Amino acid sequence: MNFTRRETLALGVGAAALTVLPFRVHAAADEAIAAFTGGAEVGEGGIELTAPEIAENGNTVPIGVSAPGAVAITVLATGNPTPGVVTFNFGAGAASQAASTRIRLAGTQDVVAIAKMADGSFVQAASTIKVTIGGCGG
Amino acid sequence: MASGVKPRVKVPKTAAAGEAITIKTLISHKMESGQRKDKEGNVIPRSIINRFTCEFNGESVIDVTLEPAISTNPYIEFDATVPEAGEFKFTWYDDDGDVYDTAKKVAIG
Numbered sequence: 001m002n003f004t005r006r007e008t009l010a011l012g013v014g015a016a017a018l019t020v021l022p023f024r025v026h027a028a029a030d031e032a033i034a035a036f037t038g039g040a041e042v043g044e045g046g047i048e049l050t051a052p053e054i055a056e057n058g059n060t061v062p063i064g065v066s067a068p069g070a071v072a073i074t075v076l077a078t079g080n081p082t083p084g085v086v087t088f089n090f091g092a093g094a095a096s097q098a099a100s101t102r103i104r105l106a107g108t109q110d111v112v113a114i115a116k117m118a119d120g121s122f123v124q125a126a127s128t129i130k131v132t133i134g135g136c137g138g
Numbered sequence: 139m140a141s142g143v144k145p146r147v148k149v150p151k152t153a154a155a156g157e158a159i160t161i162k163t164l165i166s167h168k169m170e171s172g173q174r175k176d177k178e179g180n181v182i183p184r185s186i187i188n189r190f191t192c193e194f195n196g197e198s199v200i201d202v203t204l205e206p207a208i209s210t211n212p213y214i215e216f217d218a219t220v221p222e223a224g225e226f227k228f229t230w231y232d233d234d235g236d237v238y239d240t241a242k243k244v245a246i247g
Contacts, residue, residue, distance in 0.1 A: 059209060059210070060209040060210075061209075064215075077207055080207050081173055082205065082206060082207065084205040084207065085205050085207040085208065086202060086203065086204055086205060086207070086208055087202065087203040088200060088201075088202050088216070089198075089200065089201040089202070089203075090199075090200055091193075091197065091198025091199050091200060091201065092197055092198065093192075093193070093194045093197045093198060093199035093218050093219055094199050094200055094216065094217065094218060094219070095158030095159070095217035095218050095219040096158065096217040098216065098217060099200065099202070099214060099215060099216040100214075100215045100216075101208060101209075101212065101213055101214050101215070102208070102209040102212070102213050103207050103208055103209060104171065104206075104207045104208070104209055105207075135209075
């Protein structure tokens, strides 16, 4: 196989883009993200996901999300049998667009939080959580 | 699962007008995910609380959609503003159609 100079360059750029991508998201999670955002572009920043680096027990992993100015925040576990975890919709009485809860994780994976801002834009944050014992036992 | 479900909520009894308070809620529920199997290999059917709402004097504070990935005895913590004396109303919706609710009064002081 002979590559032209142009093709080689394109390959190089593609490979670089793949390694630079901050996290890998599974297909089911991609669909869940699209369902929440409606296919809109998802930016970075303005949202914080608080999660432990290592969770000994996947049955109860404490997480917190905070996104000032958000109307809704959804949390997705990309490595779970079903990626959806929780969606917080904030009303007028909420003092801050922050909430925390405890979730189940099947194994070591990336957890993604996506916030829908008041202006209709979307931002996301992700965090890798190492799980020692999975929380979806059979 | 109508038995053994007990909602617990922690709200300060008094707050300054306009103050932001932190509310902690917990409800005892097994949150069966629908992924587990019993000894015979049959899937245990899903039975979870799928929605939780909090209102203050009829105004929505938070509306949460819960999925099977929420732990047993779902715990939710959030912040609310107290503009005046009133009552927080908490409601949990079960998969089997049951609704559990509780209320807490807050005074200005």
